[in-house]
Amino acid sequence: MLSQELNELLTRTGPGTPMGDAMRRYWMPALLSRELEPDGSPRRVRLLGEQLVAFRSTGGRIGLLDEFCAHRRTSLFLGRNEEDGLRCIYHGWKYDVDGNCVEMMNEPEALSFLKKVRQTSYPTVEMGGLVWAYMGPPERKPALPKFAWTQVPESHRHVSRIGEECNWLQGLEGGMDNSHAPILHRLLTTSANTGGVDGAVPFARGKVLKLDHDVTDYGFRYAGIRPLGSEGSYVRTYHFVMPFTQIRPAQFSNRSDEPQRPQVHGHMWVPMDDENCMVYNWKYSYGEEPLSEEDRLENHDGNGPEFADEANDFRPFYHPRNGWQQDREAQRTVSFSGIRGVNTQDRAVQESMGSIMDRSKEHLGPTDRMIIATRNRLVQAVGIVQDGGEPPGVGDSYYQAKGIETILPQGVEWREALLDEMYSK
Ligand code: FES
Ligand SMILES: [Fe+2]
Incomplete structure (x- = not known):
């Protein structure tokens, strides 16, 4: 038997929860490698209460980003996966796999603004046919999940x-x-x-x-x-x-x-x-x-x-x-x-x-x-x-x-x- 309090502690893994903080210290399977093709359709990923979108760039790298565009929070799941980035279809902001905003179709001249925009992104590694994500503090990354x-x-x-x-x-x-x-x-x-x-x-x-x-x-x-x-x-x-x-x-x-x-x-x-x-x-x-x-x-x-x-x-x-x-x-x-x-x-x-x-x-x-x-x-x-x-x-x-x-x-x-x-x- 567990107290209600301990039950809550162990079952809740959203951002800022104690178990969520602990979980974020490990590599997490996010999806299967074969689900992502270069310039192919993005996939939605739900992990630890966070809504994310995954895509594979032209060069084969994987991006795992916050699903909602930094501009006005449209879902990037609707986006275009093109030339090494995922482009939001609403106003055309484009993000690379690291979450840098690299282009704005509605603000073409605003270079300094562009540099200030970052989409949350998480590092990934491919191993055993899976894409694994790390959602914790960058300096505490664990050993690779080489099961x-x-x-x-x-x-x-x-x-x-x-x-x-x-x-x-x-x-x-x-x-x-x-x-x-x-x-x-x-x-x-x-x-x-x-x-x-x-x-x-x-x-x-x-x-x-x-x-x-x-x-x-x-x-x-x-x-x-x-x-x-x-x-x-x-x-x-x-x-x-x-x-x-x-x-x-x-x-x-x-x-x-x-x-x-x-x-x-x-x-x-x-x-x-x-x-x-x-x-x-x-x-x-x-x-x-x-x-x-x-x-x-x-x-x-x-x-x-x-x-x-x-x-x-x-x-x-x-x-x-x-x-x-x-x-x-x-x-x-x-x-x-x-x-x-x-x-x-x-x-x-x-x-x-x-x-x-x-x-x-x-x-x-x-x-x-x-x-x-x-x-x-x-x-x-x-x-x-x-x-x-x-x-x-x-x-x-x-x-x-x-x-x-x-x-x-x-x-x-x-x-x-x-x-x-x-x-x-
Ligand atoms: S909401 Fe994505 S570019 Fe405007
Ligand atoms: Fe069983």
């Missing part, structure tokens, strides 16, 4: 995004919530094609969940341990990287008929504003094999083109206003939820809590320990930033962090067996 998945060849990685209609912390906590997976995502029949966990995989078989974690300088690492009797224990190890990334193991498929594979998956729950977040879903192969077309389609995950409306800011097709297209007949016969796609199921339960859930009314049990650990780390980071310090996760210590899952013989401790592999190249 391992961003450093493998394009053939071996995939990233997608999909909107979620609730506060970012609900999404993150839903990811950190370990005990729900074999329940919410359960399939009632092994032939089901709706996305879910079939009853024969180890983590659906191990009923009791034990959790263990170590605080690290990027957040924490943890293990979910499910005893399997004489077989030993099924262990999944994860990382929480501040402020909103979860790295999870994916060597075992959710389907018992699929082979093991050298993959790691993860999500980032990025605040758009206090009532909406953008979920970035990434996966990579660290073996010889590239990702398959099926891996990229994400049909079982519920994040691909059949689930997110790319032409409409990646808004989900399955959402609260259509009841997530829950199929009651399928709920009786096919899957526990009757909802299509594993992450659609996640978004449904998270969005069903309301825009900002009231954590003063919750009852957390022992399997919710990682949710508490996450909140503690976030509250600490807010305090550190308010005291002028460097919050956890702005260095490079998470670059090689991997999630690993395996079955360990009885009596073998997870750190002893898996720690090296959890940070291996």
Whole structure:
């Protein structure tokens, strides 16, 4: 349970809020690289309650500017992306990628006036197929977001995004919530094609969940341990990287008929504003094999083109206003939820809590320990930033962090067996 006060502190990320100040110390995914072409259409970006517009210049550089023109606040989303700048269509003021006003069509002679005008702009970097933005103090820029998945060849990685209609912390906590997976995502029949966990995989078989974690300088690492009797224990190890990334193991498929594979998956729950977040879903192969077309389609995950409306800011097709297209007949016969796609199921339960859930009314049990650990780390980071310090996760210590899952013989401790592999190249 959280006090109303702490709930407010953790969920609000707009300019000038304590959590907003902490968030602004990290690189934030803003959109996919492929959404921006040189001189192509600009895209709207909503991040931490700020309304921005992104474009790629003739020379290939990316501009991320305040959406509203410095002249009379017309949306630059309507603008013309031409010759290394974005031009407002109202009076023709033109801005370069750094936010300098370089031309005024209605004040052609007013050179000194032009030099005084600046449009807010944020630095960006492209990595792993994403455009990342930094919205904090220029002198406190963190290390580049070189997550391992961003450093493998394009053939071996995939990233997608999909909107979620609730506060970012609900999404993150839903990811950190370990005990729900074999329940919410359960399939009632092994032939089901709706996305879910079939009853024969180890983590659906191990009923009791034990959790263990170590605080690290990027957040924490943890293990979910499910005893399997004489077989030993099924262990999944994860990382929480501040402020909103979860790295999870994916060597075992959710389907018992699929082979093991050298993959790691993860999500980032990025605040758009206090009532909406953008979920970035990434996966990579660290073996010889590239990702398959099926891996990229994400049909079982519920994040691909059949689930997110790319032409409409990646808004989900399955959402609260259509009841997530829950199929009651399928709920009786096919899957526990009757909802299509594993992450659609996640978004449904998270969005069903309301825009900002009231954590003063919750009852957390022992399997919710990682949710508490996450909140503690976030509250600490807010305090550190308010005291002028460097919050956890702005260095490079998470670059090689991997999630690993395996079955360990009885009596073998997870750190002893898996720690090296959890940070291996
Ligand atoms: S409002 Fe943009 S140029 Fe006038
Ligand atoms: Fe889930």
